[in-house]
Amino acid sequence: MATPDAKPPGEVLIVTGMSGAGRTTAANALEDLDWYVVDNLPPQMLRPLLELTEFAGEALPKVAAVVDVRGRDLFRELPAVAQSLRGGRQLRVLFLDASDEVLVRRFESVRRPHPLQGEGTILDGIRRERERVAIIRESADVIVDTTNLNIHQLATRIVDLFSEDGAARHTVTVMSFGFKYGLPTDVDLVADMRFLPNPFWIPELKAHTGEEKPVRDYVLSQTGAVEFIDAYALALRPVLEGYQRENKRHSVVAVGCTGGKHRSVVTALELADRLADVPGVAVRVKHRDLGRE
Incomplete structure (x- = not known):
């Protein structure tokens, strides 16, 4: 029995609808929003799943179950x-x-049969499915028609409907690195800060890093440093906005200098702030290479 101060059970979403209408895309978008997604769940397993979410508490705050005609006759119980x-x-x-x-x-286009097609045509399977899901459609809380949506537009629609208010739609990692250790392999954009004087050659700065004020002040005082950072941040704004429209959830902007200790670290911090x-x-x-010799 729940205690008086127990938190209410988390949210549960049943994802269903017509085969081919985008259930997989919707499920992937929900996973990106930190929903725990269970695919092809028989309706009879919903109650044990909800009991599990109550037991798990905050570990499973949002659960989505994809339930559809792949469950065969079990689906009729939904x-x-x-x-x-x-x-x-x-x-x-x-x-x-x-x-x-x-x-x-x-x-x-994917050269797969409809799950209810049997010995008939794809359209025969679609018509059988419409008969089975008609009552579910009538009682659905949210109906999304994907006729004119591509997978990116559908994912964006799911994000709009089911993300928490104020939640980030895109995460960008600003990574500093040293060119002498090689280019990062998992980045989207790369900036080269080797056009600035290297604090490595300043004896009193050599042992310090871009996280420390003396190095930061030196780097930002160089001609073109602040101008570049301001301009690059401004140029990245429409890129990040476009990533959100295309439902690209993550990106990495790499900022490099020779050793990844001074100029790139300062720039990465300043860029992230902007x-x-x-x-x-x-x-x-x-900071990929900070601390390396």
């Missing part, structure tokens, strides 16, 4: 099961739909 679970739970049903013509085209106010973006800083 309306009754969903209705019985609504009492006392924050439970919603997302129904994905698309026109018959588009669904046929999508199945033909990008922190881009709407919908969370900024992280990583």
